[in-house]
Amino acid sequence: MSILALVLVMLSPQVSTSDLQTLRGVVRDQTGAVLPGARVELRTEAGVAVRAVTATPSGEYLLDRIPPGTYILTVSFAGFRPATIAVRVAVRRAPPAQTIVLDLESQTQEITVGGEVLAAAANANRDAVVFGDQELRNLPLFDRDVVGTLARFLDASALGSGGVTLVVDGMEARKVGVAPSAIQQVKINQDPYASEFPRPGRGRIEVITKAGADNYSGSADLTFRDARFNAREPFAAARVPEQRRIYEGVLGGPVGGGKHSSFLTTIERRDDEQQALVFAQTPGGLLQTTVPRPDSRLEVSASLTHQKGARHTLSIRFTGESAKTRNQGVGGTTLPESGIDDRGHEAQVILGARSVLGSRLLNEFRLLVGREGGTTTSVQPGQRIVVLDAFTAGGAQADQRTTEDHFNLAESMTFVRGRQLFKAGVQIPDFSRRGFDDRANREGTFTFSSLADYALGRPLSFSRQQGDGRLVFLQKVFGAFVQDQISVNDRFSITPGLRYDWQNIFRDNNNVAPRLSAAYAVTPKMALRGGAGVFYDRAGDGPIREVLRSREERLLRIILLNPSYPDPFGLGQLSAPVRSIVTLAPDIRIPYTTQYGLGLERVVRKGTTVAMNYVGSRGVAQFRSRDVNAPPPPAYAFRPDPAFGQIRQIESTGAQTAQSLQFIARGRLAPRLRGSVQYTLATAHNDTAGINALPANNYDLAGEWGRASFNQRHRLESLVQLKAGAWADVGLSLSLGSGRPYSLLTGRDDYHTGQTNARPAGVGRNSLQGPGTALLDARWTHEFKIGSHPGDAGAGWSVSVDAFNLVNHVNYSGYVGTLTSPFFGRPISAQPPRRLQLSAGLRF
Numbered sequence: 001m002s003i004l005a006l007v008l009v010m011l012s013p014q015v016s017t018s019d020l021q022t023l024r025g026v027v028r029d030q031t032g033a034v035l036p037g038a039r040v041e042l043r044t045e046a047g048v049a050v051r052a053v054t055a056t057p058s059g060e061y062l063l064d065r066i067p068p069g070t071y072i073l074t075v076s077f078a079g080f081r082p083a084t085i086a087v088r089v090a091v092r093r094a095p096p097a098q099t100i101v102l103d104l105e106s107q108t109q110e111i112t113v114g115g116e117v118l119a120a121a122a123n124a125n126r127d128a129v130v131f132g133d134q135e136l137r138n139l140p141l142f143d144r145d146v147v148g149t150l151a152r153f154l155d156a157s158a159l160g161s162g163g164v165t166l167v168v169d170g171m172e173a174r175k176v177g178v179a180p181s182a183i184q185q186v187k188i189n190q191d192p193y194a195s196e197f198p199r200p201g202r203g204r205i206e207v208i209t210k211a212g213a214d215n216y217s218g219s220a221d222l223t224f225r226d227a228r229f230n231a232r233e234p235f236a237a238a239r240v241p242e243q244r245r246i247y248e249g250v251l252g253g254p255v256g257g258g259k260h261s262s263f264l265t266t267i268e269r270r271d272d273e274q275q276a277l278v279f280a281q282t283p284g285g286l287l288q289t290t291v292p293r294p295d296s297r298l299e300v301s302a303s304l305t306h307q308k309g310a311r312h313t314l315s316i317r318f319t320g321e322s323a324k325t326r327n328q329g330v331g332g333t334t335l336p337e338s339g340i341d342d343r344g345h346e347a348q349v350i351l352g353a354r355s356v357l358g359s360r361l362l363n364e365f366r367l368l369v370g371r372e373g374g375t376t377t378s379v380q381p382g383q384r385i386v387v388l389d390a391f392t393a394g395g396a397q398a399d400q401r402t403t404e405d406h407f408n409l410a411e412s413m414t415f416v417r418g419r420q421l422f423k424a425g426v427q428i429p430d431f432s433r434r435g436f437d438d439r440a441n442r443e444g445t446f447t448f449s450s451l452a453d454y455a456l457g458r459p460l461s462f463s464r465q466q467g468d469g470r471l472v473f474l475q476k477v478f479g480a481f482v483q484d485q486i487s488v489n490d491r492f493s494i495t496p497g498l499r500y501d502w503q504n505i506f507r508d509n510n511n512v513a514p515r516l517s518a519a520y521a522v523t524p525k526m527a528l529r530g531g532a533g534v535f536y537d538r539a540g541d542g543p544i545r546e547v548l549r550s551r552e553e554r555l556l557r558i559i560l561l562n563p564s565y566p567d568p569f570g571l572g573q574l575s576a577p578v579r580s581i582v583t584l585a586p587d588i589r590i591p592y593t594t595q596y597g598l599g600l601e602r603v604v605r606k607g608t609t610v611a612m613n614y615v616g617s618r619g620v621a622q623f624r625s626r627d628v629n630a631p632p633p634p635a636y637a638f639r640p641d642p643a644f645g646q647i648r649q650i651e652s653t654g655a656q657t658a659q660s661l662q663f664i665a666r667g668r669l670a671p672r673l674r675g676s677v678q679y680t681l682a683t684a685h686n687d688t689a690g691i692n693a694l695p696a697n698n699y700d701l702a703g704e705w706g707r708a709s710f711n712q713r714h715r716l717e718s719l720v721q722l723k724a725g726a727w728a729d730v731g732l733s734l735s736l737g738s739g740r741p742y743s744l745l746t747g748r749d750d751y752h753t754g755q756t757n758a759r760p761a762g763v764g765r766n767s768l769q770g771p772g773t774a775l776l777d778a779r780w781t782h783e784f785k786i787g788s789h790p791g792d793a794g795a796g797w798s799v800s801v802d803a804f805n806l807v808n809h810v811n812y813s814g815y816v817g818t819l820t821s822p823f824f825g826r827p828i829s830a831q832p833p834r835r836l837q838l839s840a841g842l843r844f
């Protein structure tokens with residue numbers, strides 16, 4: 001603090017020590033990477049210097065003991081254009097942490113002093129959902145699952161076959177890899193049509209992790225949950241004994257002198273003593289019991305970051321995980337004897353390099369090398385018995401062993417010239433050697449239509465797998481992109497882009513995906529945004545594995561219809577055991593989705609933005625399966641090729657349409673209330689439930705067109721934080737949704753294919769409607785500072801209480817649509833009732 005500013009503070013009698021506040025935040029570039037060493041200066045409106053600091057290796061800055069008033073904050077970094085913002089410090093209330101984004105020096109930067117405006121850039125959309133580390137600590141996150149909680153803001157129609165696309169520090173990943181306390185920021189729908197990513201904005205989650213700091217700091221957290229504090233499960237006869245413990249530690253600091261190198265280590269241990277709820281109808285009557293389902297996991301990480309000069313940052317991170325679970329798969333109509341035990345381990349090393357090459361060029365490089373493996377073991381041996389939607393008994397027969405050696409790579413170049421920001425890169429999201437030793441279903445599985453048929457010993461089918469289950473293959477996925485953000489003027493920008501995706505096994509090499517987005521600032525506080533793009537899908541390793549096994553003819557699968565029981569190969573057998581295979585259609589291609597949208601954003605007041613968006617999409621050549629050797633109409637009696645049983649052909653002939661109208665408000669929603677609220681009115685239809693889904697009638701696909709399984713007409717998601725006082729810091733999560741559809745099934749093999757997904761005549765897929773859901777979660781937390789002043793950002797400890805499903809609303813799920821089931825039209829499961837979670841943390 002300058003002498004003049006210090007004198008002014010001392011001469012101000014109305015400013016007490018308790019009025020002094022702390023300004024904090026993080027400095028990043030347009031890519032989201034932190035800028036360690038950035039210069040942060042605070043001045044009064046008259047230009048008097050108050051305080052200046054240098055951003056830590058994690059890009060964070062902290063200015064403490066700042067008296068109330070209005071200030072100008074200037075942030076600068078070599079090779080980047082300085083940014084200036086106005087900051088107001090109120091009495092007894094610290095300003096929220098701010099993220100300052102710097103553009104490369106040649107890029108036009110909008111500077112705002114005294115008000116908030118909307119930037120006319122395609123990647124500055126205000127309908128994004130963004131939460132920083134401080135907000136994440138104060139929100140109700142069940143089991144501290146950050147990604148799982150924020151995934152509620154995604155759009156199911158934007159997801160690929162592999163589910164949510166997770167991007168960690170600029171590279172696709174399967175998991176975050178660090179403890180929740182080491183997450184710096186989470187973003188959803190940032191730049192929705194960017195060609196850098198394979199999926200649209202609401203189909204991916206971007207996570208930015210922390211780096212070390214220039215002083216030693218860390219945290220230790222304990223999260224505890226016990227069934228004695230919970231409400232009773234709706235389908236349990238008595239209170240279910242459960243307990244959950246999460247231990248988490250983070251430590252970081254300087255290496256050597258601390259001016260150029262820092263480290264960060266994290267450790268997380270999870271011990272979950274859960275209980276599976278069995279609700280099944282057996283020949284002996286209703287079975288309602290619980291089964292222990294323990295789960296333990298240990299995850300560690302250690303990273304080292306080195307700043308080489310002002311323009312180069314190097315990093316290396318190691319992550320490792322081991323996991324062990326028991327009695328998985330049990331619950332609902334699956335009996336305890338059909339459980340499986342899992343063990344898994346994973347280790348990986350991530351190398352990163354980031355260089356500012358002059359004032360126009362930024363290069364980023366990341367390489368991941370990893371190895372993982374796992375084993376699955378059935379709890380009990382023996383044949384499996386399935387009575388449709390009544391009970392599943394016998395051995396799980398899911399034994400297998402997996403190994404994987406893989407590497408991922410991502411490199412991008414960002415180049416600025418005048419009003420253009422050009423970005424290009426190459427990506428290898430997956431290059432892996434995968435090994436499988438599959439011994440599943442070796443004893444065979446009998447399927448019965450109903451309890452009456454089971455009592456009579458009259459199964460629908462018998463399936464069994466035999467032969468050599470060992471398979472090793474290479475999985476290769478490649479991507480490349482270019483895009484150019486063109487600022488036509490201060491009010492209009494346009495961003496054309498192009499992406500290419502490729503995956504081995506499929507003979508489809510022309511997957512070029514154009515993207516285009518634009519933004520127009522109607523007024524300084526209102527912007528119009530729109531875009532369109534093509535997004536290609538990927539097939540997971542499961543279907544590829546089945547196709548390759550069929551080609552090698554080593555692992556055989558047989559299906560017998562109307563077999564004798566209990567010996568399927570006895571005199572009562574009506575069909576010979578023949579081989580069933582999985583193939584790719586000759587004309588198969590990689591599916592793609594065309595998404596388009598238009599939205600309006602408006603700043604209603606400083607720190608508060610509302611947005612309204614229309615989003616539509618069309619899925620073309622979607623994956624689905626079809627039995628091309630199914631018995632043909634009208635008799636559906638005999639397979640065309642008697643040398644084979646089922647020939648499941650994976651095709652790309654499905655279609656999907658989806659439309660939604662989204663309303664979102666984010667920022668300061670009311671006095672002392674901050675967060676994001678999103679309402680979606682949507683509709684989605686398709687004729688496929690995924691790459692493994694078979695139609696009811698393989699010769700009549702028209703009946704497959706119906707509501708998508710994920711379709712919800714109305715959905716409201718809200719994550720907000722209420723700061724009503726020192727002892728009233730409350731985080732709230734509200735999730736409301738209308739019901740999803742499910743199908744009406746006959747419970748018989750009406751088409752003699754060995755499948756039990758036949759529907760009554762004239763009934764389409766997903767014709768039934770499930771109930772809606774309502775969940776309200778709350779988190780109360782209080783922090784106790786360990787320091788001389790409440791504004792100091794030093795050590796402290798905190799206590800928190802979370803209540804999930806606070807009002808204990810019963811959200812039924814698992815509705816049964818099988819006519820032969822004793823549970824037809826009824827639910828067999830429900831989402832958890834009210835649960836309390838206690839947390840305590842120490843930061844130093």
